[in-house]
Amino acid sequence: MALGYAEGTKESYGSGLLAWHVWCDGKGIPEEQRTPASQLLISAFISALTGAFAGKTIRNYVYGVRAWHVVHRIRWRPNDDELDLLLKAADKLTPASSKRKKRLPYTVQFMLQLREQMDPDDPFDMAVFACLVCLFYSASRVGEFTVRRLDAFDESIHVTQRCLRRDQDRNGKKVTVLRLPRTKSAPDGEDVYWSAQNGLTDPEAALDRHLELNQPPVDGHLFAYKYKNGHRPLTKTAFVKRLAALARKAGLDPLQGHGIRIGATLEYLLRGVPFEVMKAMGRWQSDAFALYLRKHALILAPYIQAEAPHVYDEFVRITMPPAVR
Template sequence: MEALLKAASTLAPTSSKRKKCQPYTITFISSLQDHLALDNPLDAAVYACLTTTFYAAARVGEFMVRQLDTFNPAIHVKPSDKRQEQDRNGLMTTTFHLPQMKSSLDGKDVYWARQDGPTDPEAAWIQHQEVNQPLADGHLFAYRFKDGYRPLTKAKFLERLRTAAREASLEPLQGHGICIGPTLEYLLRGLPFDVVKAKGRWASDVFMLYLQKHAQIMAPYMQSTPLLHEAFVRYTMPPVR
């Protein structure tokens, strides 16, 4: 059966294959920011959500609702689910508890740290908080609308990003690119493969695709640095049985 599926995939015409999903990058996100009005309630929420999902290596749907009337505080992330943690070296991280997920009914924690430059998720969150002042038990990225609040839906989020991309003369990217973008970014920073895999919560070998398709990720391990080479061998070689 595996041989048949592989043959079918190999022989399938290019026209029948789905377009490859391109990853979001820090440069791309910075360009989008130039075309978002961060003093606008919707744009402030969208940009805070974008930077949070990117640096937390989270799935887009984990931080948003499907429809305006489907927000449920028991299963959707709220400002009260956000906390700050400090390690023994004084390094700070911001953690969000996702109350419920497809793969875990008990939820999961995702996290990011402050970054340099215009894509800093902490600065984006502070801006969102100042503009929208979301309620503690409301939706995390709720934005002011008329005399109340609206939870940020996935459709509205992606629509606003597509518009900003076109205004920046860029090709709009798919939502899944926000999830794979940080995987590439953290690998390029030299984080160990298993650490990035754990942060992105990759459960299958599809994670290995990012090692094969980007020469920049492999470059440090191909040099004459023994420690990096040993780390790469340990990760890629199958265990001894």
């Protein structure tokens, strides 16, 4: 049953269990009262955290405690309806300091400004840039191309050179396909893809430069870079920190990692790629994709002009929820 949870979920739930036991220790709650946890105790736990932590964090903590009960076949006693109401209250009382900044999108221009601050002969910078533009033009998630920790690389779940292949359609148009061995939504893996682009953000040229300079092992991490006498896999933390440092060096505000995928979606839609095609390429869940579209004026602008009513109708078809019969 524990294998039913993704690695990231288990880490998050583990933090919840730690918070739960620290809180119980502070309140002098005996071990035998912690499992099975009572409605009163869980409600008190939520109330104690509300106003100090983000509602989403509190929700994950509670779900972590519940997951522990499920995995160990211990009856979950709290009433889920009551818990849901408490967690909604926790969401409303999330402190301003815990709220995430708006996830602004990466743009081609922003990536070019980052590139100007990089050393073209530095192995780490070239690995970071190759990873960035391949992420962007494939509309992928940062965690799918990087590893969590230096010691966490696993050939069976992380991308390697063996995951790469080149393909082309009947008209000779070439595309690079990268097989992700495993993702949170696809345990058996799925493909992402990109093609050559004009200009200095071309992912094909960036990847070739990285492979030439770093020469990562065929069975090693695809974006591994030379370090001392060996190679280091590119971690998510190192990747995000380097991009933030480059942005500050260029006099720009750093953007969040999720902004890469958002920016890719924005870029392709503004090029005229159909909504349905972009949704499939970015592997967006239907609801998330529609919510994203409604929040970005640059995407909406071409579709709400008076001279393009047919395009507006298509936008409404995609974003509006289906009618209830």
